[in-house]
Amino acid sequence: MSTQPVTTHAPSVKEPVDIPEPQSLTRERLRAWAWHRQGLDGSLAGSTAEQVLARAGWARSVGGANPYLTLFARAGIRREQVDADVLAHRILELPAARGCTYVLGRDDFAWALQLGRDAAESAFKVVGRLGVDRGEVTLLEEQVLHTLAEADRPLDPRQLKDELGDSVRNLGEEGKKKGATTTLPTALGLLQSDGRIRRVPANGRLDQQHYAYEPWGLPASNFDDDAARTELIRRYLGWTGGATFKQSQWFTAFTVAQTKAALAAVGAVEVPTAQTSQDAAGGDALWMLPDDVGLLAAFDEPADEQIQLLAGTDSLFLLRRNAADLLADEDQHKPALESLALQADLPDHPILDRGRIIGLWQYEPAKERIVPWLFHGPTAAVTQRIAEVEAWIREDLGDFRAFSLDSPATRQKRIDALAASAEASGAG
Template sequence: MTTHPTSANVLIPQALSPEATGPAGLGPEAPDPQVLTPELLRAWAWHRQGLDGTLQGADAADVFTRAGWARSVGGANPYLTLFARAGTSRAQADADVLSLKIQELPTARGCTYVLGRDDFAWGLQIGRDAAVAPFRVLARMGVERGEITLLEEEILHALAEAGSPLDPKQLKDLLGDSVRNLGEEGKKKGAATTLPTALGLLQADGRIRRVPANGRLDQQRYGYTLWGLPPTALDDEAARSLLLERYLGWTGGATVKQSQWFTGFTLANTKAALAATGALEVPTASGEVLWMMPDDVGRLTSFKAPAEEQIQLLAGTDSLVLLRRSSGDLFADQDKGKNVLGSTLALLADLPDHPIFDRGRIIGLWQYDPGKSRIAHWLFAGATPAVSRRIAEVEAWIRDELGDFRSFSLDSPASRQDRIDALDAAG
């Protein structure tokens, strides 16, 4: 693909689709930076995330492919990700996990996300380096690679003999002295035994997979079972380029720093992947430069923010928030000084509460109070009928399908009571 520099320092690629091209089909016309205001870019990201109704009725795997993998830390974010975009029930999501249409797997930066089937193999490949890293800690404590390899084989044999998932305690009991206890030194370094490292390597290779103990994604009790996932045909460079292409599509554009945070790539690998994807630099009204996929540059040129309210309650780890990890960009100027429990919200990388959105802008915060089966909330400018209606819908969905809405595995009604009280007081 041939490119030409422009006066706006934006690369204009040739041979793009007609609807994404400028005069004479030479490439997408770069939007005027002054048009790309924070307000427009918030609405654009909202659209790219499918939160404007464009993913309604889509199956779970398609949602994760088009809007981004759902971060899973033993919380309910994967369920709300699907419900907000596609209207998916918890029962359907659990059925999709059971049938291997979607799975929770370690991938970018070694973090666990829920992915669609087509992304399993290369998603695991992206997380392979993170799975190998714990062995380096073990090596410094005298554990040789051969010992871990032998333990991996014994784990596979134990799972084959069992014929059903085994949790880590069951495996440890079965394997006995094959699992080495690393004592106090190991505990200090986060490696009490050799078992987690062996399990992580097997999972990264697709030879085993985790199975939720009760079939639900919003907890962290798992067993392991044999898998045998065929490896991807991609080399590591191609896998990195694919992830960055997906990431820029999910976000609608991001800075190099934001891209590096999500992917965990080095600067050199990031630059190589950006070049491979054909991504373009797009200046914005704030002076920030976003990298975007060429087709998105063309679409953004003609994009108009929705005129009517579009209200969603999302998790604090939703892709709209987490992929860029710059929550300050999601607040209107008049709300950037808002604070709760002594913290200024717009200055935090991670939100302390779940956000309420209207077309990409945070208009309030919420938490679920299971003791009263209600959503505690704080709306910065008060409720409109659309906001009240959506709060009631999500409240009923949580009550009837989830029972509670945990942010992460150790979240509990007691641990969030102070936040619930603060939201009630602010509201």
């Protein structure tokens, strides 16, 4: 394979890095490469939850079942083991990049929380504009810590509010408009971002958004803020196998200057692809870790089917928000899919083969079944995997919620739409 030398943007890397010619990095090849980097090709079979999250990336948690399917799809880990790992603090759900909650492994707890601190501070700025000074919030933080220390069990926000009484200020109608009805959530967010308290799933499950709080006392990270940003970029590029500058910025919420500095610090290489174009959506060059450039150059796309059913918030999509790139060109022009091709986030859960979206699915709990729409009809491998995931949902979860407010009733319209599309196309 012909290559061209491209120098990296880090002074510590002395030698140029050879990368494939752009025309060899087609959308199809890059789909399979991202699939491999995400461990969806079977390479993470038998791994622990910590190992999966370190390799594939933190699992987005919004009160849905994505963290469970993330671990089941890649390593066959069942819910009972995941819940035990949470209870043992081997993995936890914490506010990290952009202040969003993810399930991550214990080696990442401290510096990931550090990344989410700006979001907690932003929440304070909101109540600050409503006349709450820092001293009031600091006092409330100390009272929360004292109350939790005295309690014989974790306390949920309502219980905390009852215990704290007038120490929690109601911010009235103006606060409600700004999403801050009282001062308690701000104090809880700041305490959590410092590792002084942590959220506990009320029933031990990650897919039902009912939480209580308990004291924690996590030691601070050894990273300064620049080092934490550098580490996130290193992990992010490793999880994705390469991402555009804009995609990196979206996930990290770093400024342009911070992103450039972090990319330089890890020696990232700018890699043109077959789709690179100033006019094409998502067609910017990829930034990659130097070692990954060589691995991509030697990467061969798998010849046999590799079927997975994933959540719409799986890291394969969420890290880069590039669902349209995972659709084949002929599928993007299907009438029912044209709007999907323009969306950053998927309205349904995807069925994939080696990184290509070949269908969509939802779970219908009343009938204990997956309702699929396959764009080109099922193969034996697709039918088998649907049956396996259907049985896992039935046995481990009971339902498959996309997010905290998802329910069979709110989902029914999407279920009916998938069933109608499958019937109309003769594929399902």
